[in-house]
Amino acid sequence: xxxxxxxxxxxxxxxxxxxxxxxxxxxxxxxxxxxxxxxxxxxxxxxxxxxxxxxxxxxxxxxxxxxxxxxxxxxxxxxxxxxxxxxxxxxxxxxxxxxxxxxxxxxxxxxxxxxxxxxxxxxxxxxxxxxxxxxxxxxxxxxxxxxxxxxxxxxxxxxxxxxxxxxxxxxxx
Numbered sequence: 263x264x265x266x267x268x269x270x271x272x273x274x275x276x277x278x279x280x281x282x283x284x285x286x287x288x289x290x291x292x293x294x295x296x297x298x299x300x301x302x303x304x305x306x307x308x309x310x311x312x313x314x315x316x317x318x319x320x321x322x323x324x325x326x327x328x329x330x331x332x333x334x335x336x337x338x339x340x341x342x343x344x345x346x347x348x349x350x351x352x353x354x355x356x357x358x359x360x361x362x363x364x365x366x367x368x369x370x371x372x373x374x375x376x377x378x379x380x381x382x383x384x385x386x387x388x389x390x391x392x393x394x395x396x397x398x399x400x401x402x403x404x405x406x407x408x409x410x411x412x413x414x415x416x417x418x419x420x421x422x423x424x425x426x427x428x429x430x431x432x433x434x435x
């Protein structure tokens with residue numbers, strides 16, 4: 263191709279890596295090779311985010327299936343938080359968990375879904391299981407860590423929202 267490519271505003275990390283502010287590079291130049299190497303290096307992050315989304319979505323799905331199979335047992339210990347009965351709370355929270363798990367797996371609204379799920383884990387720790395102590399809420403804390411990571415990173419390159427953003431984004435040079 264050989265046409266000059268103008269790269270401006272990729273952020274401070276790119277500036278630090280290449281040690282200049284704006285770059286005009288041709289495809290065969292050493293600077294372009296360095297840039298392509300940086301982009302290849304960060305591509306694995308998108309794959310890791312995809313794995314994390316699929317992993318946590320699958321875990322939540324399995325959790326929901328387990329709750330449905332042991333419905334009577336789970337319902338006896340389920341609190342009535344916002345709604346009149348524990349049954350209503352159980353049904354609403356389980357439906358929301360299922361919707362947000364699908365959103366995480368697909369990568370649509372990843373930050374929102376992960377944020378709401380993290381809030382749900384905080385509610386679980388402080389309102390549902392306050393007497394269990396650290397050992398009793400380790401799983402919830404691990405989920406919070408995963409959800410906060412997804413809030414920070416977003417869905418990554420392999421997400422529906424990433425594809426939709428690319429369709430509607432205008433590239434300006």
